[in-house]
Amino acid sequence: CGGGCGSGGPPTIGSVLVGTVKSYSAVKGFGFLVHPDISQDIFFQDIGIAMELRTSDLAGTAMSFELIRAADGKAQARALKPVPAGMGTSTPPSPGTMAMGMMGGGGCCGTHPGMMGKGMGMTGMGMGMGMGMGMGMGMMMMMGGKGMMPGMMPGMMPGKGKPVVRNHGVSGHRKSYALVWRVDMRDRYGITQVIFPKQGADEAGLKRYSESVNLGREFVVKVTGKVVERSNKNKQRDTGDIEVVADSLDVLNASQTPPFKIEDATDAQEETRMKYRYLDIRRNPLKEALLLRNKVTRIVRDHLNDLQFCEIETPVLIKSTPEGARDFVVPSRMNPGQFYALPQSPQTFKQLLMVGGMDRYFQIVKCFRDEELRADRQPEFTQIDCEMSFVSQEDILNVFEHMIKKLFKEVIGHEFPSFPRMEYSEAMDRFGIDKPDTRFDMELVDITGCSKGFSFKIFDDAEIVLGMCCKGLGEWSSKKIKDLEKKATGQEVGATAMVWMKYDKDGSFDCSAKKFFTETQYKAWVEKANVLPGGCVPGDLLVIIAGPKLKTQEAMGKFRHLMGTELGLRSKGFNALWVVNFPMLEWDDEAERFTAKHHPFTSPWTEDIEQMTSLDKKDQRLNDVRANAYDMVINGVEVGGGSIRIHNRELQAKVFEVLGFTKEEAQEQFGFLMGAFDYGAPPHGGLAFGLDRLCTILGGKTSIRDYIAFPKNNMGRDTMINSPSEITPVQLAELSIATAVKAKEASPAAPAPSGDYPAEKGVLRTS
Amino acid sequence: CGGGCGSGGPPTIGSVLVGTVKSYSAVKGFGFLVHPDISQDIFFQDIGIAMELRTSDLAGTAMSFELIRAADGKAQARALKPVPAGMGTSTPPSPGTMAMGMMGGGGCCGTHPGMMGKGMGMTGMGMGMGMGMGMGMGMMMMMGGKGMMPGMMPGMMPGKGKPVVRNHGVSGHRKSYALVWRVDMRDRYGITQVIFPKQGADEAGLKRYSESVNLGREFVVKVTGKVVERSNKNKQRDTGDIEVVADSLDVLNASQTPPFKIEDATDAQEETRMKYRYLDIRRNPLKEALLLRNKVTRIVRDHLNDLQFCEIETPVLIKSTPEGARDFVVPSRMNPGQFYALPQSPQTFKQLLMVGGMDRYFQIVKCFRDEELRADRQPEFTQIDCEMSFVSQEDILNVFEHMIKKLFKEVIGHEFPSFPRMEYSEAMDRFGIDKPDTRFDMELVDITGCSKGFSFKIFDDAEIVLGMCCKGLGEWSSKKIKDLEKKATGQEVGATAMVWMKYDKDGSFDCSAKKFFTETQYKAWVEKANVLPGGCVPGDLLVIIAGPKLKTQEAMGKFRHLMGTELGLRSKGFNALWVVNFPMLEWDDEAERFTAKHHPFTSPWTEDIEQMTSLDKKDQRLNDVRANAYDMVINGVEVGGGSIRIHNRELQAKVFEVLGFTKEEAQEQFGFLMGAFDYGAPPHGGLAFGLDRLCTILGGKTSIRDYIAFPKNNMGRDTMINSPSEITPVQLAELSIATAVKAKEASPAAPAPSGDYPAEKGVLRTS
Structure with a gap:
């Protein structure tokens, strides 16, 4: 391992390694590095390299670099720094210590080459933190003997301690708490466990231990220390393989107990969260x-x-x-x-x-x-x-x-397929709305032609009679169907009345207007429904509303969206x-x-x-x-x-x-x-x-x-x-x-x- | 010439050429093309290539491409299109016709390969238009038999005529106007001359000719035509090497005579320009x-x-x-x-x-x-x-x-050197302002110590006495120096009084307060001034004001800026x-x-x-x-x-x-x-x-x-x-x-x- 986790195996994302520049073009603005443990050439861009190096011929130069995952999922290098003689790939730093690749960033690395390597007695490592859909580049949190800041940037001054907003993790007690105090430190890029050992600590260490015990939630602290491999790895956390043994601790700002816990899931009222928005923003979501x-x-x-x-x-x-x-x-x-x-x-x-x-x-x-x-x-x-x-x-x-x-x-x-194009009139006819949710079928069934003339006044007087097939709802109890009627005629949908036709599993029919209609009509309706995607089969329920065309389409459109939500049809995927x-x-x-x-x-x-x-x-x-x-x-x-x-x-x-x-x-x-x-x-x-x-x-x-x-x-x-x-x-x-x-x-x-x-x-x- | 200008020599920026892909990595998102007339490999990025081509192994494929100038000044390729068999680099299109590389853009090029090349009888070319400090990429204006739009983009439908805002150029009359009508067409990317021949024209051509004669300034027209080399090239214009022989003309919108001429230099009042801002924006500046x-x-x-x-x-x-x-x-x-x-x-x-x-x-x-x-x-x-x-x-x-x-x-x-850092107090002492223009010297000379105690009340009562050396103004007439005094005591500067000391070319001194001071003092003042950059030498004029420290510094700071403007010292370069x-x-x-x-x-x-x-x-x-x-x-x-x-x-x-x-x-x-x-x-x-x-x-x-x-x-x-x-x-x-x-x-x-x-x-x- 050329740096990083201190254990064997291929280098992990976030490691700081030392490699050799294979090629670089200042005109093109990119180049490639090689590293003995990585089979492919490692791509890097100008942004990852100090300004003053960009015109040089770099091929053959030994460089420390940080291994990141690019947007395409492949490894790339960034934060390239020239490595002093004797620090090339042939003599990687020993496990547990490493070249501090990010210190000082591009802008000033040329002036501080001596700050890298064992000579400074620094230890530390980069910890790759998956950012999910956050920033495209995996961002680093780094800690070191001289301290540094997350993703230090060109021109930034080295020599600052890496301070992070910390979150004192009190979830669970362990026996080892008598011997060591564990603290979770949070910043924008993730959470890292920091330990303050008691056993075997010198006087300063004992002082740090007792200070750490008194740290409260949301205190802002600056910690420096050594990165070590964790014995009990936390697979839930991107940084769960390592922890930091603190060798300094400064409280930069104390905190009162926040009005709600800064955790992914919160039961705080939205009102509270809005009032303390700056705390809510600390939550991952x-x-x-x-x-x-x-x-x-x-x-x-x-x-x-x-x-x-x-x-x-x-x-x-x-x-x-x-x-x-x-x-x-x-x-x-x-x-x-x-x-x-x-x-x-x-x-x-x-x-x-x-x-x-x-x-x-x-x-x-x-x-x-x-x-x-x-x-x-x-x-x-x-x-x-x-x-x-x-x-x-x-x-x-x-x-x-x-x-x-x-x-x-x-x-x-x-990945979307081509977006279908739908005329407004077609959208209204099929879905009763000009912004249809096409993740589910339940299209509107026009049964006007086969439902008039049966002395059922509601249908006879209507400009249009529209059905909609609800899959599987033929099984529903009378009470649930009653509730459905209430929904249809409620404020949200606004239909004057709802008729239903149940297509039983056994193939028989029932209808709330059965005084007026017979199986002949039911079958005609089903036939109309079966022309559309999804169709209408035994076990389904056909709901029907009637009235003026636009109003009825719109009501059915709203009913459809409501049912889509209720039946859980709208939750998955994307339809455009x-x-x-x-x-x-x-x-x-x-x-x-x-x-x-x-x-x-x-x-x-x-x-x-x-x-x-x-x-x-x-x-x-x-x-x-x-x-x-x-x-x-x-x-x-x-x-x-x-x-x-x-x-x-x-x-x-x-x-x-x-x-x-x-x-x-x-x-x-x-x-x-x-x-x-x-x-x-x-x-x-x-x-x-x-x-x-x-x-x-x-x-x-x-x-x-x-x-x-x-x-x-x-x-x-x-x-x-x-x-x-x-x-x-x-x-x-x-x-x-x-x-x-x-x-x-x-x-x-x-x-x-x-x-x-x-x-x-x-x-x-x-x- | 593999396309483009139709003349010999190396391909020019803006040409559409046909080359062969040397390498391409869909993961990295870029690749290189080779072209027989270009010695270096030509870089291209994903953005320049249709989506559906990005996963293929493209090496060895013949592609038409547009030659552009990247931000670094080097040639790059964009608008890559696969070239049908027989259209590869070995058989470049003959001068005067070319592959229509931009038609349809990335998104649909795959579906229209047949639209490129001679088979369609299309002619046209890309015209590189230097954009100065405008867009980083040289943008194209293109015209062709089937028509197209500037920089057509992925997914855009081909087959539309390229219409441009046109500006009827009536500057100058030429004999040839009897035989041909010339029209300058302007769009965001530049101006192109379009010609409507009369001599030898068929019926439609004669109709076009007379329509073109009636075109007014700022008419919006759609023109298609053939690109030809101009006999009388216009070196002032990026597109001056070519012109377009129109074969169709549509007026999309007529225009009234604008309230001012849409030209780089305008004598229109700002009031008029503000009211017709949409016309002002058509002007290059x-x-x-x-x-x-x-x-x-x-x-x-x-x-x-x-x-x-x-x-x-x-x-x-x-x-x-x-x-x-x-x-x-x-x-x-x-x-x-x-x-x-x-x-x-x-x-x-x-x-x-x-x-x-x-x-x-x-x-x-x-x-x-x-x-x-x-x-x-x-x-x-x-x-x-x-x-x-x-x-x-x-x-x-x-x-x-x-x-x-x-x-x-x-x-x-x-390219800036490192920015100097200056304490606020130093800025006030040296320049009398907290935002000094350091493009010129004329620093403030503190002569308090050698100008008090000579019974000159203005100085004796002052907290500070400040001089400023104006280079060469020792030559100025009394009248001009009088004007200077007015400036110093005017509203803009606000000094209560100004004293001057003239250091003559012959080494003698003169002073507006010579009743009180002698050569000893003058020499002491000059000595103070000579410690500063620029110094004070024979031929210079030392202007002096006195009073409370901050007020006097500020007044002299304003005076300095005023003089900097007046003497033309502030016009060149950048100082940060x-x-x-x-x-x-x-x-x-x-x-x-x-x-x-x-x-x-x-x-x-x-x-x-x-x-x-x-x-x-x-x-x-x-x-x-x-x-x-x-x-x-x-x-x-x-x-x-x-x-x-x-x-x-x-x-x-x-x-x-x-x-x-x-x-x-x-x-x-x-x-x-x-x-x-x-x-x-x-x-x-x-x-x-x-x-x-x-x-x-x-x-x-x-x-x-x-x-x-x-x-x-x-x-x-x-x-x-x-x-x-x-x-x-x-x-x-x-x-x-x-x-x-x-x-x-x-x-x-x-x-x-x-x-x-x-x-x-x-x-x-x-x-």
Whole structure:
């Protein structure tokens, strides 16, 4: 063993070894090392080597290096340091001591070659800690006689003790506690056991022993010591093969007893965890969520930059659009009585960038909506916002499907097949929702044709009769089926009534409306169901609801999702698809006018434009105008969406007209955009992904709050910093505003839109 | 020539060539190609090759590829495509036609191999366009018989015409215009000349010719055609060797005549350019500024991520701190009468992340200050915000000096030597400012000791007498020197009086206070000046001001910068340094108390802490407490700054006390932070860079507005979208606020702090 664990066998990841440079090219920025115990050449990159070495001819040079696992799972080398004469591969350091490869990092290693090796009496080792889906590179925690810091970096000063946030592990008592005190030390990169021996200790050692016994949970300490092989290895832990025998201990900061235990699983209320978010972040699940998020943005940025997308920051202080979803506003001190708004999306700015010739734009950007909050909504959220010029829908779908595939592969190793494309109308017909969870079947069965005319008024009066086959529920008791009916007619689903038809194991039928129907109808229904995936076989239950088409589809869609959750069909794997060609317009009963289903900058399909010539707001043909819009749906969640945009003034003006804007209103609110179209706007389109949501799906969780470092609660409050809060009269006066708080009326805030917050649909309210 | 320019000689950057894969490793993610005309192996990376090819054994395969220039200046290959049989290196396409290497990009090339080569009758070529400091990779604009798009990407659909924003070049008339119409087409990647021949054209060609004559400036068109070598090459233009003979022309969008010409140099007022920012962005200087900014953030992110820094988003809706610089606030609808504030920096959140164990944080993040605006200030600006645990000042300086060096090298090829470190007190003594421009000498000469006691009251009464030697100004006329005096006593410098001493070429002296002084004193002054770099020799002019120490140093510092500008000493090159160990506290005459010079979370040097035991606010010893703080200064601009933070409650509480907070105020405003310190906060520190300013310096400009896509004017207005603007009564009511605009009083807004906006000092007002 050329260093590392001190035991025999091949070198382990995290070891610091000494090898010989086989080749290196400063131009290419990488090279290879050889090591007697490793059969393959070991790749290294510039980043792993000090700046001043990068121009030299290194071939043949003996170098200490740290063995890491690269993203592809293969061994690589990093933290290369030249080894002084006599320290080459032929004379590796003896087990138990080692070259301190990481000390000082690249930037200063050249000036401290003498610090490596036995001469300094240092001991220590690198411990590879699997980071799971965290950082791509296995990160090191290192301890040594002179001390050092995790992953020391170019230019960093050596000679500091490696201090780590430590967690005093009191889980279980062992006999040996009388002779030795064991302490678990935690930092971002993992947990390491440190021991303070009593038996055989000198005076300083005895002092350290008693100090260590008094260490409390969450104390911050600096420890130096020797790394030794553990006699009782802990296979549960990446660092379980070793422990550190301390030879110094400094308490850098004491800690009160935290309000909850800093462990992976916690029974603390979310309220407590939010208030002490800085403690919650010490827990692995949150820490890993933040690391995953960083990895996601890094991959996205690299990918898009490599495709010549240019990240451009758009303003945060913009203009309020009364027509839109509710804006957060910011009073302007310099312009009394006037307000900025925080962007619901950078929509118009990215379009102006296209007009400006920046043909591929992206931005990972905070957006804001002052709407009611839920588990997957926050007042501030983050979008991966993208736009391209000279593209068709097909181009956008291909480019971003590729990006998402790459993301899932690199972050969690999941390989997607090609994403199916589904027309909006097909999604509604088959799943009753525009973001179907296609991980399970249970498609909607249209039995309208074979269920009318049997004097059953509910069906006879209905525009559509929809069934859905629940696998195996034919076995359910009457009581459970009764509960099912309650669910169907409850608030969450909203059906007026539910009929069921039981297909018994023995092949017989039963039905809650058996007064009206016979086996002939049952068999016809089953036949319809059997055309669809999954079908309907003995033992299944067909649930049926009826009514107006859209309302009934939507109710069944919700029922399907509910059942999918309840029957545990939604938990495994990933299913992705594109839903395309949404309706352009949506009738708003309350406002008695059409609104834009996506947003008013979305282009209709060229062949549908002429259907918009009619300005009779009730013209049925307006309902049929298709938008050139698309959503990416994964596991029933809309992770992204976008559209091809309008790029000329005439069409944009016509769309505003259809939406009920007067010419003056359109000019006042969006005149700058239509003005820009006068100067040669290229055809363009794009989309936006919800980053919080994407990370949540990648991490296999359901609450976006787990992927946001400092989220707000469902009243929009940050309970940790106690915000929002009152401001001073001086501030109010400077801003030319006054508060006008009325005695709290039970004013129900405007109902939140029914869907999740749409990634890119923040410009105009869609309901 | 294996493709490309159609002429002889070695292949040029941007050519599409056909070569053979020498080696490729899917694990390593790169490989090498060989080409008969290129002596070295040509490196390529995964990104340049279709996904489905990455696992194959490619060695020996003939591939078409595009020759690009990598960041290191060497040739690389990208857009690799397998070449059908008979298209290998042994049979390169004949000049004038070529393999369409970029068509379809990686994702779909495998399915369209037949689309490449002569079989399709396509012609076209890649044109290398030097991007200067723009994107790292030379980007291609391509045109072909089937059409394509710039840098088509994986998964993108082929078969689309390559449309580009075009600029009808009407500069100059040539005879040939009767026979051919020439049109310059512009896109993000450059300008290409397209020709529409009349002579010998068929009917369609004649139609195209007359259409092309009618094209106006800024029309957006789609053109396909053949690339040919130009007879009259334009050496000024990267694409000047070729032109495109159009065989189709579609007008995608017409344009009105723009309000100013879209050319590199413009005489348009900034007001007009701001209003039509989307047109201004089409101009090269702005386009390149945005590309540079993208490059800067990319390098910074890569660098910090490679060092295991984790980018974490902190909230934008936070809490207002009345003590701070003026906050922008956001009324909370859900919490009537309460307000969020927009962050002046993520200071407290990044500290909480350190408490949370995320030991290396960074974020490129928007920050906000509601202060008066200038050329280098915007209400919203962007920081590169960084924090680390377990570090000393030395660590921070080393890590971030390394980062900035790397940035300057990679973006503009500038190599910095090590940054000198200068104590704050030394900076004040030598340059009269805490951010000295060290590109020129003109250091302050302390002549107090040899200028008092000569009955010259101004000097005798002064705490300090400071000279500054202006090289060569001894030659200046009396009138010019008179003007100099006016400058010294003007508002910008603010000295009460200026004395001058002229050291004539002939060795004689003259002085504006010659009634009091003789050659003995003049020689003593010169002697003092000659100790400093530059010295004072015959022909020079010594300007002298006197008064209280700090005020006089500051005045002379401003005078020095003014003269540096005026004498043209500040224009060339880059000088960087660290200024360290600022005073912790600063006496505020108006508030009659100390304020924090950096911010109240900055740690004093340990050895100075005991000087803070006195709470007598006028105790002189408080002035001498040094902060563990540091600024990075480049060319006299503070590009970044930070400090080691306080990490325990006691010291933090004491600092708040010294700053005049009551216990209750401290608890109310920063209780969450001090509370976090109770649970084991590690020692930590960090800094922040002003991204806008950093880009401005890298780009060699002076106004940060040139590096912001959509900046605001000096009244905080976005004149393009006309924001801020009034909001509706409904919005005001929902937010429980009312506007309270008074008849405009001539209320002078609080004077802006004298310095530039500090990158990280946004938490408490410092003056």
